[in-house]
Amino acid sequence: MDILETVQLTKRFGERTVVKGVDLTVQRGEIFGFLGRNGAGKSTFINMLTGILLPSSGTIRMFGGEGSLDDWKRRIGVLPDYSTFYDSLSAAEHLRYFASIKGVRMTDQECARILASVELEEHASRKAKTFSFGMKKKLGIAQALVGDPELLFLDEPTSGVDVESSLHIQELLRSLHQQGKTIFMTSHNLHEVEKICSRIAIMKDGKIGSLGSLGELQAAHQTWRNVSVRHSAFALDSQPTLVAFVQSLGRNVQWEAGRFSLQVDEDQKIASLVRALVQARVDVYGVSVDEPSLEKIFLEEEATV
Numbered sequence: 001m002d003i004l005e006t007v008q009l010t011k012r013f014g015e016r017t018v019v020k021g022v023d024l025t026v027q028r029g030e031i032f033g034f035l036g037r038n039g040a041g042k043s044t045f046i047n048m049l050t051g052i053l054l055p056s057s058g059t060i061r062m063f064g065g066e067g068s069l070d071d072w073k074r075r076i077g078v079l080p081d082y083s084t085f086y087d088s089l090s091a092a093e094h095l096r097y098f099a100s101i102k103g104v105r106m107t108d109q110e111c112a113r114i115l116a117s118v119e120l121e122e123h124a125s126r127k128a129k130t131f132s133f134g135m136k137k138k139l140g141i142a143q144a145l146v147g148d149p150e151l152l153f154l155d156e157p158t159s160g161v162d163v164e165s166s167l168h169i170q171e172l173l174r175s176l177h178q179q180g181k182t183i184f185m186t187s188h189n190l191h192e193v194e195k196i197c198s199r200i201a202i203m204k205d206g207k208i209g210s211l212g213s214l215g216e217l218q219a220a221h222q223t224w225r226n227v228s229v230r231h232s233a234f235a236l237d238s239q240p241t242l243v244a245f246v247q248s249l250g251r252n253v254q255w256e257a258g259r260f261s262l263q264v265d266e267d268q269k270i271a272s273l274v275r276a277l278v279q280a281r282v283d284v285y286g287v288s289v290d291e292p293s294l295e296k297i298f299l300e301e302e303a304t305v
């Protein structure tokens with residue numbers, strides 16, 4: 001079921017159109033990765049969804065209805081691209097203040113639980129001005145969690161945090177996903193997106209270029225992939241037909257004892273390869289295929305005009 005839908009969503013700043021008629025649906029319960037290079041329009045798009053910016057035209061529907069942001073705001077949590085904090089308020093005071101603005105009740109236990117989920121429980125009483133960049137990022141995520149929202153918009157939740165904290169935030173996102181939350185996030189860490197997002201959109205110049213699960217994006221970007229086959233040993237000159245067939249299927253064919261590798265550009269060629277080996281009575285012990293990484297897909301997408 002769709003939790004979010006945009007129809008022809010557009011944002012203009014003066015003469016310049018930054019988000020260009022985007023149609024997008026996000027299903028309930030997914031972790032949706034929203035990618036694009038610097039300046040592609042990701043933050044502008046999210047800022048319209050969260051009410052920070054007014055769209056120039058187009059429609060946003062959340063939770064299956066037209067409604068308005070006022071109706072939705074208690075049901076969403078937001079980590080904006082730039083969070084600002086009050087120097088003199090502590091972490092816990094920030095969450096209480098934020099809960100009061102949002103109009104939700106928050107007990108001391110709930111406040112402690114949220115701070116613990118972002119590893120700030122020991123810093124609950126420390127003033128935000130003493131926080132490092134990474135701690136402020138975590139406090140921003142904690143703010144997004146106030147009121148137990150169903151739908152989270154997280155603009156670069158792991159940028160600028162150290163490796164351990166980044167892994168912890170990824171774990172937190174997975175656990176929120178398991179609790180049934182929907183997460184819409186941007187990130188420049190493609191490895192992270194590959195690991196945790198169920199669907200991915202790549203925004204390019206204000207429009208959605210590619211959209212789908214990692215598997216769907218990989219299938220749509222059928223580039224040369226390395227295939228490596230481990231098999232029972234045979235002398236190459238004893239199987240000239242097989243050797244010629246393998247050579248004809250792809251490029252960069254390399255033979256070693258009990259193993260060969262090549263690059264192919266279609267799934268069907270991998271199937272033909274295995275069939276030919278079996279017909280030639282060569283035992284196949286293993287076939288490994290290097291699928292294109294999200295990084296490769298992203299760079300190819302960026303290279304297309």
Ligand SMILES: Nc1ncnc2c1ncn2[C@@H]1O[C@H](COP(=O)(O)OP(=O)(O)OP(=O)(O)O)[C@@H](O)[C@H]1O
Pocket residue numbers: 013018036037038039040041042043044045081
């Ligand atoms: N308030 C504004 N007025 C004019 N132009 C703006 C405004 N906000 C953003 N832009 C421009 O819109 C374009 C898209 O910016 P946006 O911040 O949405 O990109 P982004 O994909 O989030 O980039 P990044 O990955 O760097 O965060 C940029 O060229 C930016 O300069």
